[in-house]
Amino acid sequence: MSALNTPPTRRERQRAATYDEIVAVSTALLDEGAELSLRAVAARMGMTAPALYRYVASYQELVDLVAFELDKAATAEWRAEADRLPEDDPAGRLTVAAVCFRRWALAKPRRFGLVFANPVTSSGSERRELLTLSTSGHYFTDLLWQIHEKYGIPYPALDDLDPVVRESVLDPLIPAKAEHIPAADRGLLWIYMRSWSALYGVVTLESTGHCDPRVLQSGALFRATLIDWLDPLGLAEEKPRLIALLDAELAKDRAPAGR
């Protein structure tokens, strides 16, 4: 309400800095393998635990805050990596971004767990709303839209969709930058849901460890899943190039920490 153009006051800046520190410290704890706990965060910040309640209303809210920021930061990473490819190559960018997503999930499984394997069932709609803002979700939808503009993804007509699904692509609850997609083209969101489900599926399987470690390390499962989605995304002609790109990216993960 008050923050419209008026520059942030000193207090506001300080408060924002504290939020940043909360996220930074939480991330550090997570990466050290320690449990993410209110008290540990407070202690490392030189505060007592109850003081943190000036910033988050509960432990769950701390988790949500950290999850949201980690998602944002990770997405920025992937985007930076994908942006090495030219702007008019959204298919290449999606390929790179997907590999980065997987790389991130495997390298920082605790972060991944916090952001993506966090049951959202609990406590009504607060978390839902936050989920809808998911940065990574927006990024992937956006790439898919660009691919569609360039290649023309074959997508179902609204009439071919299950009525419930139709309703849900016309007024999406899941993270999707969809306002700019004309209603008639919203069938695209169905493709988005389906491909996201596939990507999320393999990566979750791999990241949570329910997978033969050797297969995981080879990346074959992930590779096969991605390749299966090239045709449905209208990228048949780009297949050889994209697969080569995919393999090049995957090779990085198998390289002995190559310098």
Added chain:
Amino acid sequence: MSALNTPPTRRERQRAATYDEIVAVSTALLDEGAELSLRAVAARMGMTAPALYRYVASYQELVDLVAFELDKAATAEWRAEADRLPEDDPAGRLTVAAVCFRRWALAKPRRFGLVFANPVTSSGSERRELLTLSTSGHYFTDLLWQIHEKYGIPYPALDDLDPVVRESVLDPLIPAKAEHIPAADRGLLWIYMRSWSALYGVVTLESTGHCDPRVLQSGALFRATLIDWLDPLGLAEEKPRLIALLDAELAKDRAPAGR
């Protein structure tokens, strides 16, 4: 070592009963929405918490025990449901079992989380070994094998597999009743991994709530994913029948608690 044919002694029976009670109480707690905690389990059993340490070495072991038993019980449910179809219809049985799996995951998300969304990274190989025994994994592999015997699933030759994957299907670490599958046919296990990854993916997405609730309720995402796998499983000819079966099963879930 000692338990070979000799009938269980009184103590052994009592101990087994206690284990059963631990699982029962844990399951009850879980279904009530309470946290699964050592102390709560002990209290409800009329014991003090440390007493439980006579049965499990740690909290994690309690979780593993419950997870294993829940998996076993759930698989028995699915099998019972699938066994309504004749023995010579493994494809139908797989369809029903998959729907049951999803139904279970959505109806008891906490059980699902415990069994399938439980990070296995921690603490070395103990949990890996337990995972390899997964009852549900064996059941699905078995169905796939029966489908192969009847329809002939197109599977890759060993030589076409990534060397790492080849090694891993020849000596599987993941749950798979594979001893009876001849080495030359082990490419099947690759199909198993891939299809399991797809099934696990949608169901996890749906069960953890990272999905539009309306789409979830309609079952469309799950339906589409399953249908996509009919062709790769060599079930093209059975498609109409299996889709009808699938829809009939899914209709049950949407029915208003039908009688």
Added chain:
DNA sequence: GCGTAAACGTAAACGCTGTAAACTGAAGTG
């Protein structure tokens, strides 16, 4: 049949967790 040892269970305690209430001191505002 009795002694012994293993198995089962309790009580007390430690350090950790999230959270609530009351209170203190400083920063910013009229």
Added chain:
DNA sequence: CACTTCAGTTTACAGCGTTTACGTTTACGC
């Protein structure tokens, strides 16, 4: 300057997993 808002502390509570030390019951070998 008076006054409010904000940030932080102290204290406290209930619950967690886990360890240690101590009893009690049960089964088994001599």
